[in-house]
Amino acid sequence: MYGEDVLAGNWRRRKAVPEVDVEPGMVVEDAGSGFCGAVVGFEYGAVVLEDRHGKRRNFPLDPAAFLLEGQVVTLRRAAAAPVAPQRRTTASGSVAVAGVRAQVAKASRIWVEGIHDAALIERIWGDDLRIEGVVVEPLDGIDDLAGAVRDFRPARERRVGVLVDHLVPGSKESRIVAAVKDPNVLVTGHPYVDVWQAVKPERVGLRQWPVVPPGRPWKEGVCRAVGVAEPADMWRRILGSVNSYKDVETPLINAMERLIDFVTEPS
Numbered sequence: 001m002y003g004e005d006v007l008a009g010n011w012r013r014r015k016a017v018p019e020v021d022v023e024p025g026m027v028v029e030d031a032g033s034g035f036c037g038a039v040v041g042f043e044y045g046a047v048v049l050e051d052r053h054g055k056r057r058n059f060p061l062d063p064a065a066f067l068l069e070g071q072v073v074t075l076r077r078a079a080a081a082p083v084a085p086q087r088r089t090t091a092s093g094s095v096a097v098a099g100v101r102a103q104v105a106k107a108s109r110i111w112v113e114g115i116h117d118a119a120l121i122e123r124i125w126g127d128d129l130r131i132e133g134v135v136v137e138p139l140d141g142i143d144d145l146a147g148a149v150r151d152f153r154p155a156r157e158r159r160v161g162v163l164v165d166h167l168v169p170g171s172k173e174s175r176i177v178a179a180v181k182d183p184n185v186l187v188t189g190h191p192y193v194d195v196w197q198a199v200k201p202e203r204v205g206l207r208q209w210p211v212v213p214p215g216r217p218w219k220e221g222v223c224r225a226v227g228v229a230e231p232a233d234m235w236r237r238i239l240g241s242v243n244s245y246k247d248v249e250t251p252l253i254n255a256m257e258r259l260i261d262f263v264t265e266p267s
Helices: 115-132 145-152 172-178 218-226 231-240 250-264
Strands: 019-021 027-030 036-043 046-050 056-060 066-068 071-076 109-112 135-138 160-164 185-189
Touching (some): 036 056, 109 115, 115 135, 115 250, 160 250, 218 231
Parallel strands (some): 160 185
Antiparallel strands (some): 036 046, 046 056, 066 071
């Protein structure tokens, strides 16, 4: 008539107290003191609560010490989310490879017309080329490009990539390039009169590059138009404005990427 034995079973077992990750702004009550407030931070391992009057108190994160929406809980400080390491890139925009030393120079080469071209290429693609072991060499012009190619004797593992300024149909440069037919040589370039012009003009404080009349040396004409006495001074200004591929025009970027692929991945 009395039903089940009230002492039967594990009646002494306590109900499990849920653990809750603390979130900023969470409103909880300290079970011991009755202080109720929003979580505003942590100090010395204790949670800081602020009530509606702006009063703050610290409470240790003891087990079953707080009430959340009327339920007893154990507060715990949430583990900080791991910070993903930032991926470093080179000035050319490629992923930087950590801990890799520059390789010994390989047989393949990239040729450019002059020292300004070489300095600009180093500024943007230097890290990539050192890892690949590719040397950039200035030619001091391409008037005898065919002869330079014959002297170099290109081969499958000894390729040459050539970057040419003002490579547009009908130009003197296009006729010189047409005479080079070696399969182990890739000649490409950009449409700009000089590599200076491949730098975006706004990077050096210009709306556009000056138009220099035919027959006048282009660099000297630019210097006169912008009020710079010497080409060397203008070049320092230009090179100092370049920090990455974003500072130069797309045709130069495309040409260099093709050349690097050609001399580093012989097929």
